[in-house]
Amino acid sequence: MFEKVGDASFIKGEHEVLKFWEQNRIFDKLRQQNAGKPKWNFLDGPITANNPMGVHHAWGRTYKDAYQRYYAMTGHELRYQNGFDCQGLWVEVEVEKELNLGSKTAIAEYGIDKFVDACKRRVLKFAARQTEQSIRLGYWTDWDDPDTLRLLASKIGTEEVVTITTPSGKTESGTASELVARLGNAEWGGSYFTFSTENNETIWTFLKKCFNRGKIYRGYDVMPWSGRGGSAYSQMEVADGRKLTVHRACFVGFPVLKKTNEKGVTQKVQCKDGEERDEAEPTRRKLLVPMTSNEYLLIxxxxxxxxxxxxxxxVNPDLEYVKVISKKKNDEAIYYLAKDNLEFQRLSKEFKEGFGRPEWAWPSGTPKLKSIGQIFKEQGGYEVVATLKGSEMVGWQYEGPFDELDAQDANGGFPEVVANRSGAGDRELFAKEGVAGIRNEKTDHEAKIDRVSEFATEFTTKYPSAISCHKVVDGGRDSKGNPMVMAGEGTGIVHIAPGCGDVDHLLGQRLGPQMCVPIAPLGEDGRFLDGFGEFTGREATDPATAEFVFEKLKQKHLLVMVEQYPHIYPHCWRTGDELIFRLVDEWLINMDWRDEIKEVTEAIRWLPDSINGKERELEWLTSMRDWMISKKRFWGLALPIWVEEYFEEKEIDGKTTRELKVDFEVIGSLEELKSRAVEGWEVLEGHTPHRPWIDAVKIKNPKTGRLMSRIVDVGNP
Structure with a gap:
């Protein structure tokens, strides 16, 4: 029935078909044939023009081409436009490698203008390469001439006038920067580029609408952060960098100082001398050692x-907790932990089956985890002497493991210019004024550090120190109503550091600054700031730092056990380094209008039905936090936000107070910016609206008449 195929000559045949299409202008004839017929619009989600296409890109493009061919065959007029993603950290990383630049500081020293030009050249170079690959694949769309893109790339950063022919046949002349700014517009045709001025202005317009509705604000949040990259990471970037990691975890005791709960019921605290007292003496005072506590929260x-x-x-108020006496020789301490956690077989399923992927099997050489009961037994045994509800513990006061640090004793949190303005969610004072943060970044604000410090000194007197906040609290529930503190892994008592964890930060915001002030210990480089004693300068993710913590805890007789603990942890996708969670100031969109988006979501037909796309989108919209739109990098959408910070004096009860005000304006277009510019427009003119040229433009504050400067942040993808 079928003849045997010998030399099929697939590659030769493909080239012959491509030549036939080109010589006979088949694609153009198809577009002419369907002109004026019912329209069908396909929006091409762009791939990043940062490297040659991979096989996975070819798969996606084949699917896209098949959809468009089908609708063309059924008599529809199509738009036919490919897209290239151009901006963001992905491109920066490759350019850093090309230029042998290893940090943000190195980029700044090299020159932001030269670095941004290098990013543009790389995008144009690989847009040309991907265009050739896509044409070879047989993908029909309105392509730019790859040689034209390479010509533009070679002239970026020069004032030389270049003449090009656009995909629509128009002849255009200008500098490479001027021409690149207009790529993909409807008059020229060709692929759209996300670094084009049209694309950037479209986003500016959206942000302006959000601003007019009062949805833009500057706030604090705890974000995944790369110390080497000096930037927060998006959810997508974090997902790309998840790895199975073995950490040195520890069990530690927090000394209980006073057991008065929220209902005012007080219990005695057993002290080191065996006596029971209403309140134990903190060890940090180094005074009456026998009067220090012998009871501990197990963390x-x-x-x-x-x-x-x-x-x-x-704690979880609804869980049962146990009071356990350790039988360790010469140290019969009392510990509190969740009853169900005492003999819980920790990660027993993962020990047998791994962590959900073939490559995430239980790490070789990592012992099976011990239950807490087994740990106590190996140290001499234990005895459960009482049970109580978590609700009975809420309100208890304890001593933190490092309360001797200056940062722990700073009123309002630490450091002043970061932690205090977060106010752990104190929007009443700041957000209503369009304020929710002071940047702790000297490179951006050297001229006003003294003014900010003056304000911070006044502000901190309103709020307690972290030491004064050390209490047992209700861990609350998540957006789905599930308790945040669960039985199982851990001890049922969760250590909360609002400056180091996103869930911790949310809890701090809920409680407010009178109950919880944040401590933000790390600088941009992921190292401890001043105020942390012997920790200052140490890198948080360095294994030596963990060992130093264990040694200090051991000296204080607080360390119960250290273990190897395997789990999935986020890493930097570009360096492989572990990420930290850091309290930073970012610009955000308040998402209290999410119901409007949900209405649109409901009106869309989601295909295929089998993947429950609509339900997943609605769930994401329900649980998402405010939308972070900023990133502290160089190559990306220049956020169109101009600010002025200043002090305003007010008379309150006969006393003059100075309050830091932050006015900000969002610009919706280059036309608006030009009309409002009072300085620096000549620097930007002739360039795309990117750093550093746009940073030179100043506008006048309509409230004060003084100058406003653009924030240095770029858009977060």
Missing amino acids: WTTTPWTLTSNVLAA
Whole structure:
């Protein structure tokens, strides 16, 4: 029935078909044939023009081409436009490698203008390469001439006038920067580029609409952060960098100082001398050692460095807890932990089956985890002497493991210019004024550090120190109503560091600054700031830092056990380094209008039905936090936000107070910016609206008449 195929000559045949299409202008004839017929619009989600296409890109493009061919065959007029993603950290990373630049500081020293030009050249170079690959694949769309893109790339950063022919046949002349700014517009045709001025202005317009509705604000949040990259990471970037990691985790005791719960019921605290007192003496005072506590909250953590910044301990009010006497020789301490956790077989399923992927099997050489009961037995045994509800513990006061640090004793949190303005969610004072943060980044604000410090000194007197906040609190529930503190892994008592964890930060915001102030211990480089004693300068993710924590805890007789704990942890996708969670100031969109988006979501037909796309989208919209739109990098959408910070004096009860005000304006287009510019427009003119040229433009504050400067942040993808 079928003849045997010998030499099929597939590649030769493909080239012959491509030549036939080109010589006979088949694609153009198809478009002419369907002109004026019912329209069908396909929006091409762009791939990043940063490297040659991979096989996975070819798969996606084949699917896209098949959809468009089908609708063309059924008599529809199509738009036919490919897209290239151009901006963001992906491109920066490759350019850093090309230029042998290893840090943000190195980029700044090299020159932001030269670095941004190098990013543009790389995008144009690989847009040309991907265009050729896509044509070879047989993908029909309105392509730019790859040689034209290479010509533009070679002239970026020069004032030389270039003449090009656009895909629509128009002849255009200008500098490479002027021409690149217009790529993909409807008059020229060709692929759209996300670094084009049209694309950037479209996003500016959206942000302006959000601003007019009062949805833009500057706030604090705890974000995954790369110390080497000096930037926060998006959810997608974090997902790309998840790895199975073995950390040195520890069990540690927090000394109980006073057992007065929220209902005012007080119990005696057993002290080291065996006596029971209404309140134990903190060990940090180094005074009456026998009067220090012999009762401890049992805490477990996989990130020992965060113990330096502990503020609270969270329990589940509905769980049963046990009071356990350790039978360890010469140290019969009392510990509190969740009853169900005492003999819980920790990660027993993962020990047998791994962590959900073939490559995530239980790490070789990592012992099976011990239950807490087994740990106590190996140290001499234990005895359960009482049970109580978590609700009976809420309100208890304890001593933190590193309360001797200056940061722990700073009113309002630490450091002043970061932690205090977060106010752990104090929007009443700041957000209503369009304010929710002071940047702790000297490179951006050297001229006003003294003014900010003056304000911070006044502000901190309103709020307690972290030491004063050390209490047991209700851990609360998540957006689905599930308790945040669960039985199982850990001890049922969670160490809360609002400056080091996103869930911790949310709890701090809920409680407010009178109950919880944040400690933000790390600088941009992921190292401890001043105020942390012997920890200052140490890198949080360095294994030596964890060992230093253990040694300090051991000296204080607080360390119960150290173990190897395997779990999935986020890493930087570009360097492989572990990420930290850091309290940073970012610009956000308040998402209290999410119901409007949900209405649109409901009106869309989601295919295929089998993947429950609509339900997943609605769930994401329900649980998402405010939308972070900023990133502290160089190559990306220049956020169109101009600010002025200043002090305003007010008379309150006969007393003059100075309040820091932050006015900001969002610009919706280049036309609006030009009309409002009072300085620097000539620097930007002739360039795309990117750093550093746009940073030179100043506008006038309509409230004060003084100058406003653009924030240095770029858009977060």
